[in-house]
Amino acid sequence: MAFEAGGSMDAEAREVRALEAEIAALQRRCQELPAPGEKPSGVRKSCQKLPQSDSEGWESSKDLRSHLGHLKSELSFLSTLTGFNIRNYSKKIEAVTNTEVTEEGTTKVLQRHRLSGNCNMVTFQLEFQVLEIQTKEKLSSAITDLNIIMEPTEYSELSEFACRAEERRDLLMFFQSLHFFVEWYEYRKHTFKHFKEKYPDTVHLPEGACSHCMEIHSTSRPGFELVVVWRIQINEEGKVSPKLDLLTKVPQRALVLDKNRVIETAPSSFQTLLGVLGIEAALDSLIKLLCVGNN
Amino acid sequence: MEPVNTLCQDGESEGGVLAHLEKLEVQMSRSHKKSEELPRVQRDENVLRTKIHELRHLRDKLRAEVKRRQARVKACSANVETNQTAEISEQQVLEKQKENVKAILQAYRFTGLSGKLTSRGVCVCISTAFEGNLLDSFFVDLVMEKPPWIHHHSIPVFIPLEKIAAAYLQSDLQRFLFSLCEYVNAYSGRKYQADRLQSDFEALLTVPLQRNSLCNLLSFTYKVDGRDQSFSFSARLLYEDLTATLPTDVTVTYQGMEASTHWEEHRASHEILFRTKPLHQVFASFSKEVEKLDLSLVS
Numbered sequence: 001m002a003f004e005a006g007g008s009m010d011a012e013a014r015e016v017r018a019l020e021a022e023i024a025a026l027q028r029r030c031q032e033l034p035a036p037g038e039k040p041s042g043v044r045k046s047c048q049k050l051p052q053s054d055s056e057g058w059e060s061s062k063d064l065r066s067h068l069g070h071l072k073s074e075l076s077f078l079s080t081l082t083g084f085n086i087r088n089y090s091k092k093i094e095a096v097t098n099t100e101v102t103e104e105g106t107t108k109v110l111q112r113h114r115l116s117g118n119c120n121m122v123t124f125q126l127e128f129q130v131l132e133i134q135t136k137e138k139l140s141s142a143i144t145d146l147n148i149i150m151e152p153t154e155y156s157e158l159s160e161f162a163c164r165a166e167e168r169r170d171l172l173m174f175f176q177s178l179h180f181f182v183e184w185y186e187y188r189k190h191t192f193k194h195f196k197e198k199y200p201d202t203v204h205l206p207e208g209a210c211s212h213c214m215e216i217h218s219t220s221r222p223g224f225e226l227v228v229v230w231r232i233q234i235n236e237e238g239k240v241s242p243k244l245d246l247l248t249k250v251p252q253r254a255l256v257l258d259k260n261r262v263i264e265t266a267p268s269s270f271q272t273l274l275g276v277l278g279i280e281a282a283l284d285s286l287i288k289l290l291c292v293g294n295n
Numbered sequence: 296m297e298p299v300n301t302l303c304q305d306g307e308s309e310g311g312v313l314a315h316l317e318k319l320e321v322q323m324s325r326s327h328k329k330s331e332e333l334p335r336v337q338r339d340e341n342v343l344r345t346k347i348h349e350l351r352h353l354r355d356k357l358r359a360e361v362k363r364r365q366a367r368v369k370a371c372s373a374n375v376e377t378n379q380t381a382e383i384s385e386q387q388v389l390e391k392q393k394e395n396v397k398a399i400l401q402a403y404r405f406t407g408l409s410g411k412l413t414s415r416g417v418c419v420c421i422s423t424a425f426e427g428n429l430l431d432s433f434f435v436d437l438v439m440e441k442p443p444w445i446h447h448h449s450i451p452v453f454i455p456l457e458k459i460a461a462a463y464l465q466s467d468l469q470r471f472l473f474s475l476c477e478y479v480n481a482y483s484g485r486k487y488q489a490d491r492l493q494s495d496f497e498a499l500l501t502v503p504l505q506r507n508s509l510c511n512l513l514s515f516t517y518k519v520d521g522r523d524q525s526f527s528f529s530a531r532l533l534y535e536d537l538t539a540t541l542p543t544d545v546t547v548t549y550q551g552m553e554a555s556t557h558w559e560e561h562r563a564s565h566e567i568l569f570r571t572k573p574l575h576q577v578f579a580s581f582s583k584e585v586e587k588l589d590l591s592l593v594s
Contacts, residue, residue, distance in 0.1 A: 011345045012347055015347055016343060016347055018347055019350035019352065019353075020505060023316070023350060025359065026354065026358060026360075026361055027313060027316070029361050030357060030360055033364035033365060033368060034364065034367070035364065035365075061382065063495035064389040065389060068389055068392055068393045068396065068461065070412075071396040071397060073412070074400060074412045075396055075399060075400055076404055077412060077417065078410055081408070081417070081419075081468065081469060082406060082408045082472075083469060084406050084408075086403065086406075087399075087403055089398050089399045089401075089402040090398070091402075104389035112407075113402070114404065120452065135533070140428070140429075140430065141428075141429040142428070143424075144427075146427070153477060168426050168427065169426065169427035169429055170424070170426050171427065172406075172423070172424040172519060173504065175406040175407055176407055176473070176477070180473070184469065206559065220304070234358075237539065237541060239538075239539075240421055267499065271547060276531065294419055
């Protein structure tokens with residue numbers, strides 16, 4: 001019995017010692033961890049370790065924001081300055097391996113670009129390729145393919161011009177001419193609006209302010225009408241210029257009475273007038289002519 | 296060391312696990328005293344068994360407590376991690392936006408006008424090109440005061456910068472830049488054509504190309520090969536419109552031989568060609584023309 005007791009007592013004693021050891025270890029562990037309910041200062045400590053090693057990360061996020069802000073304001077400035085608002089742009093680069101060794105040290109790089117944005121009321125979408133050839137002497141870049149999509153499509157002059165630019169792969173001419181076209185467009189709109197406001201009864205804009213023609217009606221002599229057609233042309237070299245023409249609408253009887261052929265010669269006289277007075281003054285005098293009858 | 300027992304709000308073990316341990320120790324010493332009456336061996340056995348029982352109980356409680364606290368720490372740090380991840384992905388978003396804006400700023404050079412803000416204003420870069428061939432760039436450093444003025448620039452001296460600036464700089468900056476663009480770009484284009492003529496068609500030029508720095512006055516003598524004879528033409532190209540890349544005035548004359556109606560046609564057509572097509576492209580078409588000429592001689 002005593003033997004047994006001693007044996008079991010040994011086992012029990014061992015168990016006691018084991019339990020006490022485990023408890024001691026658990027107590028230590030418990031003390032390391034923060035108790036529930038208290039502010040996890042221990043956790044905070046380990047948390048603080050993370051950002052500290054990454055403190056550059058947190059700081060540069062602020063830096064990033066200010067840098068981005070600066071870049072955005074630069075973009076906004078450039079957009080206002082040029083009149084071009086580029087909203088999307090992406091570029092892919094492909095190195096063209098020159099397998100045929102024509103010249104030593106020649107590398108060719110093909111870039112594919114996608115660009116979209118607007119210039120005032122015209123939106124554009126461009127896709128083009130640039131081929132860069134680096135020889136020993138120099139680096140040359142050329143546009144090897146150009147695709148232009150423009151809205152709105154009702155300006156026939158613009159679509160013709162876009163085709164020409166595509167053919168010649170002349171991206172720069174596209175932008176430069178687009179700028180001048182839009183400038184003339186705005187000027188025409190402004191001028192027509194001005195005359196409509198100044199002579200509301202005489203001047204009629206059949207298509208509104210964006211109209212490409214202005215009708216001058218004589219209220220005292222109904223049936224007499226002058227139509228000024230103002231087109232914006234873009235020539236082969238991309239030069240933009242206004243082209244104004246005068247059309248007359250006159251009753252048959254008046255034509256018969258017109259011995260001096262004033263009406264017949266009106267269109268060419270108008271061209272002379274334009275050359276002498278410029279657009280605004282010429283239009284003004286033309287309107288006043290018919291207005292004389294109105295008042 | 297935090298006073299765990301005072302702050303623990305766990306209802307189960309009020310006063311904390313360690314305090315509980317203390318209590319147990321007190322209990323044990325009490326029971327120890329109580330069991331002093333029993334026979335020593337039995338007493339010891341009882342004591343041990345009780346002790347083991349209590350210790351096991353305590354150990355289990357401690358284990359649970361440790362588990363609970365560990366879980367809390369894990370949850371808390373996971374929370375921090377999510378915040379960290381959110382922070383990092385926000386950084387990525389910002390980084391991407393930044394790269395995007397930078398790329399768009401670069402893309403402006405394709406429009407001919409790009410630039411960078413400076414401390415006093417803006418440094419505008421004018422990029423030139425001719426029929427898709429990207430050529431030189433020039434810069435104009437502007438101080439944006441009222442009125443703006445040019446700090447420095449790389450515009451060649453023969454471009455009428457002062458005239459353009461006097462006309463538009465103070466009143467319409469955009470107009471100034473686009474007008475300057477026209478002049479600079481046209482010069483670049485004319486220069487390109489002259490360079491190409493010299494490099495690609497040197498063999499055809501009997502008298503080398505003479506040009507001025509503005510590249511708006513060119514003269515050269517070239518030969519055209521017929522079947523039996525070779526003829527020399529002298530050309531003089533004047534580009535009065537400095538914003539144009541095609542000449543306004545072209546004169547082609549014979550060089551030291553008698554005129555013939557045959558060659559007169561060519562002389563006249565060459566004049567038209569020079570006025571309507573870029574210089575190097577005209578020369579490229581000459582070889583084709585000679586072929587046509589050969590055919591006409593046969594008939």
